[in-house]
Amino acid sequence: MAELPNKAGVVIIGGGVIGCSVAYHLSQLGFDDVVLLERQQLTSGTTWHAAGLVGQLRTSINMTKLAKYTSDLYRGLEEETDQATGYRQCGSISIAATAERFEELKRSASMAKVFDLEVNVVTAEEIAERYPLIRTDDLYGGIHIPSDGYANAVDITQALARGAKNRGVKMFQNTKVDEILRDGERAVGVRTAKGDIAADHVVICGGMWSRDLAASAGVNIPLHACEHYYVLFESVEGLHPDLPVLRDYDACTYYKYDAGKLLVGAFEPTAKAWGMDGIAEDFCFDEIAGDFDHFEPVLLDAMERFPALQEAGIQKFFCGPESFTPDVRYHIGKAPELDNCWVSAGLNSIGLQSAGGIGKVMAEWIRDGYPPVDLWEVDVRRAMPFQGNRKYLKERVSESLGLLYATHFPFRQYETARGSRKSAIHDRLIAAGACHGEAFGWERPNWYAPKGVEVKYEYSYGRQNWFEHSAAEHNAVRNNVALFDQSSFAKFRLEGADALCVINQVSANNMDVKVGRLVYTQWLNERGGIEADLTVTRLAEDAFLVISAAETETRDFHWLKSHISDGVNCVLTNVSSGTGVISIMGPKSRDLLQSLTPADMSHKAFPFATSQEIELGYAIVRASRITFVGELGWELYIPTEFMQGVYDEIVEAGASFDLAHAGYHALNSLRMEKGYRHWSHDITDEDSPLEAGLGFTVKFDKPDGFIGKDALLKQQEEGLHRRLVQFRLEDPEPLLYHNEPIWREDKIVGHITSGAYGHTLGGCVGLGYVHTEPGKSDDDVMGVNYEIEVATERFAAEASLSPMYDPGNEKIRR
Numbered sequence: 001m002a003e004l005p006n007k008a009g010v011v012i013i014g015g016g017v018i019g020c021s022v023a024y025h026l027s028q029l030g031f032d033d034v035v036l037l038e039r040q041q042l043t044s045g046t047t048w049h050a051a052g053l054v055g056q057l058r059t060s061i062n063m064t065k066l067a068k069y070t071s072d073l074y075r076g077l078e079e080e081t082d083q084a085t086g087y088r089q090c091g092s093i094s095i096a097a098t099a100e101r102f103e104e105l106k107r108s109a110s111m112a113k114v115f116d117l118e119v120n121v122v123t124a125e126e127i128a129e130r131y132p133l134i135r136t137d138d139l140y141g142g143i144h145i146p147s148d149g150y151a152n153a154v155d156i157t158q159a160l161a162r163g164a165k166n167r168g169v170k171m172f173q174n175t176k177v178d179e180i181l182r183d184g185e186r187a188v189g190v191r192t193a194k195g196d197i198a199a200d201h202v203v204i205c206g207g208m209w210s211r212d213l214a215a216s217a218g219v220n221i222p223l224h225a226c227e228h229y230y231v232l233f234e235s236v237e238g239l240h241p242d243l244p245v246l247r248d249y250d251a252c253t254y255y256k257y258d259a260g261k262l263l264v265g266a267f268e269p270t271a272k273a274w275g276m277d278g279i280a281e282d283f284c285f286d287e288i289a290g291d292f293d294h295f296e297p298v299l300l301d302a303m304e305r306f307p308a309l310q311e312a313g314i315q316k317f318f319c320g321p322e323s324f325t326p327d328v329r330y331h332i333g334k335a336p337e338l339d340n341c342w343v344s345a346g347l348n349s350i351g352l353q354s355a356g357g358i359g360k361v362m363a364e365w366i367r368d369g370y371p372p373v374d375l376w377e378v379d380v381r382r383a384m385p386f387q388g389n390r391k392y393l394k395e396r397v398s399e400s401l402g403l404l405y406a407t408h409f410p411f412r413q414y415e416t417a418r419g420s421r422k423s424a425i426h427d428r429l430i431a432a433g434a435c436h437g438e439a440f441g442w443e444r445p446n447w448y449a450p451k452g453v454e455v456k457y458e459y460s461y462g463r464q465n466w467f468e469h470s471a472a473e474h475n476a477v478r479n480n481v482a483l484f485d486q487s488s489f490a491k492f493r494l495e496g497a498d499a500l501c502v503i504n505q506v507s508a509n510n511m512d513v514k515v516g517r518l519v520y521t522q523w524l525n526e527r528g529g530i531e532a533d534l535t536v537t538r539l540a541e542d543a544f545l546v547i548s549a550a551e552t553e554t555r556d557f558h559w560l561k562s563h564i565s566d567g568v569n570c571v572l573t574n575v576s577s578g579t580g581v582i583s584i585m586g587p588k589s590r591d592l593l594q595s596l597t598p599a600d601m602s603h604k605a606f607p608f609a610t611s612q613e614i615e616l617g618y619a620i621v622r623a624s625r626i627t628f629v630g631e632l633g634w635e636l637y638i639p640t641e642f643m644q645g646v647y648d649e650i651v652e653a654g655a656s657f658d659l660a661h662a663g664y665h666a667l668n669s670l671r672m673e674k675g676y677r678h679w680s681h682d683i684t685d686e687d688s689p690l691e692a693g694l695g696f697t698v699k700f701d702k703p704d705g706f707i708g709k710d711a712l713l714k715q716q717e718e719g720l721h722r723r724l725v726q727f728r729l730e731d732p733e734p735l736l737y738h739n740e741p742i743w744r745e746d747k748i749v750g751h752i753t754s755g756a757y758g759h760t761l762g763g764c765v766g767l768g769y770v771h772t773e774p775g776k777s778d779d780d781v782m783g784v785n786y787e788i789e790v791a792t793e794r795f796a797a798e799a800s801l802s803p804m805y806d807p808g809n810e811k812i813r814r
C-alpha cells in the first residue's frame with residue numbers, strides 16, 4: 001500500500017458507492033490529485049447490502065435526469081473497466097392497487113415524456129402477461145419502464161473505484177478521517193491516525209456517519225440511520241433473471257430476481273430509527289438483528305400479492321442501516337458553513353440508482369464552483385440549523401422511509417416532529433380554524449376550516465377537502481380584506497458604511513433609492529441565473545432590510561455573506577426570529593389599517609413599494625406596502641413580543657370589515673393568477689430574469705453594474721431561447737401541480753413549473769418555460785395552440801406573457 005500523501009487536490013471521505021462515483025467522475029474531468037479515504041473497506045458501510053434496484057423515474061424532472069444518467073453509465077461500466085457489475089436491463093413494472101396511485105403513475109408517465117424516458121402505461125392484463133407470478137385482479141393498471149434494471153451494488157462500486165484508480169485516484173482503506181481541518185471559514189484538509197492531508201477540497205461521502213463528522217467541523221448535514229429490511233426467498237417457479245423489477249407501492253414492497261432467488265424488500269410506513277447513541281467504531285459489513293414482528297405485516301401482504309411466497313422457503317431475513325433525511329431528499333453541494341467543504345450523503349435508500357448522477361454533478365460543481373443544473377431540491381443549503389437536532393431527526397426519519405412508497409399526494413404534510421417552529425400567534429390561528437402545514441420546520445396556516453368543519457387534510461389528486469374553503473379565502477382577498485401570517489419569512493439586516501455598495505453589487509435592481517423605498521429584486525450569479533428573489537427595504541442611508549422566503553433562509557444569508565469581502569465595513573444579521581409578519585391584503589386593507597393607526601395610509605402619503613414605521617396597538621410596526629397576491633395591501637413587520645397584541649387589535653377592528661383569515665393555499669392561487677414567480681419552482685439559478693419575464697427589475701444602467709450583468713447583456717443581444725408563459729386550462733376540471741408537459745401543436749416545448757386553481761380566472765393556472773426561437777416576437781410565441789398534458793390526457797390552454805389577472809396593476813396602485 002502506498003504511503004498517505006500529505007497533500008491532495010481533493011480528499012473524498014468514504015468509500016461507498018457515492019464516494020467512489022464522485023472519485024470516478026472527478027478523474028474523468030481530469031482532476032489528477034484525488035485521494036479517497038475509507039475507514040474500513042470499500043462498500044463496508046451501507047452499500048454492500050443494497051438490494052440492487054436501478055430505477056429512473058423520480059418525482060421531479062432533474063432527479064429523474066440524474067437517475068437516467070446513472071442507468072446509462074452502469075450499462076457501459078463493465079465494458080469500460082473490465083469489472084463485472086451485474087447490471088441487467090430487465091425493465092420495471094410499478095402497479096397501482098388504488099385509483100389515486102394509478103393517477104400518480106400516469107402523471108409520472110406524462111412527466112417522463114419531457115425528457116424522453118420511455119414509460120408505458122399498462123393495463124392489469126398487460127401486467128399479468130409481463131409478470132405472471134402475481135395477482136392482478138385488483139389492479140387499476142401500472143407503468144412499465146423498459147430501460148430500468150438491477151445491478152450488484154458491490155460490483156458497481158468496485159467498477160467505479162477501478163475506473164477512478166485507472167485515471168490516477170489514490171484510495172486508502174482502513175484510514176479513518178478523525179477530523180476535518182479548517183482555517184477560519186475554509187476546509188483545508190483532513191486528519192487521520194496516519195497523518196494529515198492538506199487539501200483544496202474535502203468531500204464528505206460518509207453515509208450515515210456524515211452527520212457527526214460534519215457537525216464536528218461546524219457543518220450541518222441532517223440525516224439519521226433507519227433499519228431497512230428485505231427477505232431473500234428460495235427460488236419460485238417462473239422466476240428468471242429477465243423478470244422485470246416489480247414495485248407494489250400500495251403494499252410497500254418491491255420484488256427482484258437475485259442470483260436465482262427472489263428478493264422482497266419493504267418501505268414500511270413507520271420505520272425504526274437506528275444508531276441513536278452512535279455507531280460502533282468497528283462497524284464493517286455488519287447487519288442488524290432486525291425485528292421480524294415489525295416486518296411481518298408487510299410480508300403477509302406480499303404473500304397475498306405473490307401467492308407462491310406462501311410455499312417458498314425464506315433463505316435470509318436481512319436488516320441493514322441506511323441514512324434518511326427529514327424531507328427524503330439527499331444532500332449534495334457545497335456546505336454553506338465551510339468553504340471548500342462538499343457534501344454527498346443521506347441517500348434515503350436510492351444511493352445505488354443515484355450514484356452515477358450525483359458523481360457527475362458533484363464533480364462538475366467542484367470544478368466550476370456552481371451546479372451544472374438546478375439542484376435546489378437536494379442542495380444541502382436547504383437544511384435548517386435545527387434539523388441537525390437528534391430528537392427531531394429520530395422522529396422524522398421514522399416517517400421518511402415510508403414516504404418513499406407512499407402516494408405523493410399534492411400538499412401531503414409530514415406527521416412526525418411537528419411543531420418545532422411556531423409563529424407567536426400560532427395558538428390564536430388554531431382558534432381561528434387554521435389547518436397548519438409544515439415548511440422548513442415552520443407551522444404555517446395553509447387553510448382555515450369554517451366552524452363545524454374538521455381541521456384535517458383529506459388527500460387526493462382531485463379537489464381536496466379544503467378546496468372550497470380556500471376559494472372563499474381567495475375571494476375575500478380579491479373582494480374585501482384578509483389576514484395572512486407570514487412570520488416564516490427570512491429577514492436579514494445589512495448595516496454599515498459599505499452596505500449600499502454590497503447590496504447594489506449583489507442585486508440586479510437599483511438599491512440606491514430614497515430611505516423608505518422597498519425594491520423587488522433578484523440576486524444573480526455570473527451566468528445571469530437567479531440565485532434569490534426577494535425584496536430589500538432601505539431603512540437608513542447605511543441600513544437595509546432583506547426579506548426572503550423561509551425556504552431559502554440559509555441559502556440567501558450565505559449568498560449575501562459570501563459577497564461581503566474582508567475589510568468591507570458592513571455587518572449582516574439574521575433577524576428572522578425576532579420579527580413576526582402579519583399581512584393585510586385586499587381592497588379594504590387600507591380602510592382597516594387606517595382605523596387602527598394615526599399614520600396616514602392614503603395612496604399619496606403611503607405609495608406602493610414604500611415602507612414606514614407606524615403605530616399599531618401598543619407597538620411600533622414596520623408597514624411595507626407590497627403584495628404577493630395582486631391586491632392593495634401591507635406586510636406588517638412586528639417585534640415578536642408584540643405579535644399577539646397587534647393581532648388581537650387587528651382582529652377586533654376587522655370584525656366590522658368582515659376580515660377573513662387566509663392561508664398559504666390561497667396565497668398560492670392568488671399569486672398564480674397574477675403570474676408572480678416563485679423561486680425554486682418558476683425561477684431558479686439556471687433561469688435568467690429575461691427568460692422569466694422579470695426584465696423590468698434589471699437596471700443595466702446602474703453606475704457600478706451588478707453580478708450577472710454581462711451574462712444578461714449577452715443574452716439580450718443573442719435573443720432568448722425560452723420564455724416563461726402563463727397558461728390557463730380552458731376546461732375548469734383538471735388540476736395542474738407541476739411537471740406537466742406543455743405541447744405546442746404536436747411537440748413538447750416545456751413543462752409546467754407550478755400550478756394552482758385560479759378561483760377568479762375560473763380554471764387551473766400554470767407557469768412554464770417554452771422553447772422559442774431567438775428573435776421571435778411575442779405574437780409569434782403566443783399565436784399558436786397550446787395544450788397541457790395531465791395524467792396522459794391533453795387539455796387546451798390559453799397562454800399569455802403578461803399576467804392574466806390585472807395586467808395593468810390597477811388593483812395594486814390605488
Ligand SMILES: Cc1cc2nc3c(=O)[nH]c(=O)nc-3n(C[C@H](O)[C@H](O)[C@H](O)COP(=O)(O)OP(=O)(O)OC[C@H]3O[C@@H](n4cnc5c(N)ncnc54)[C@H](O)[C@@H]3O)c2cc1C
Nearest residue numbers: 014016018039045046047051052053177207347351352353
Ligand atoms: C436493505 C437495503 C437495501 C437497499 N437497496 C437499494 C436499492 O435497491 N437501490 C438503491 O439505489 N439503493 C438501495 N439501498 C441504499 C443504498 O445502499 C445506499 O443509499 C448507498 O449504499 C449509500 O451509499 P453511501 O456511499 O452514501 O454510503 P456507505 O455505503 O455507507 O458509504 C459511506 C462510507 O463512508 C465511510 N466512512 C464514514 N465515516 C468515515 C470517516 N470518518 N473516514 C473514512 N471513511 C468513513 C464508511 O465506512 C462507509 O464505507 C439499500 C439500502 C439498504 C439498507
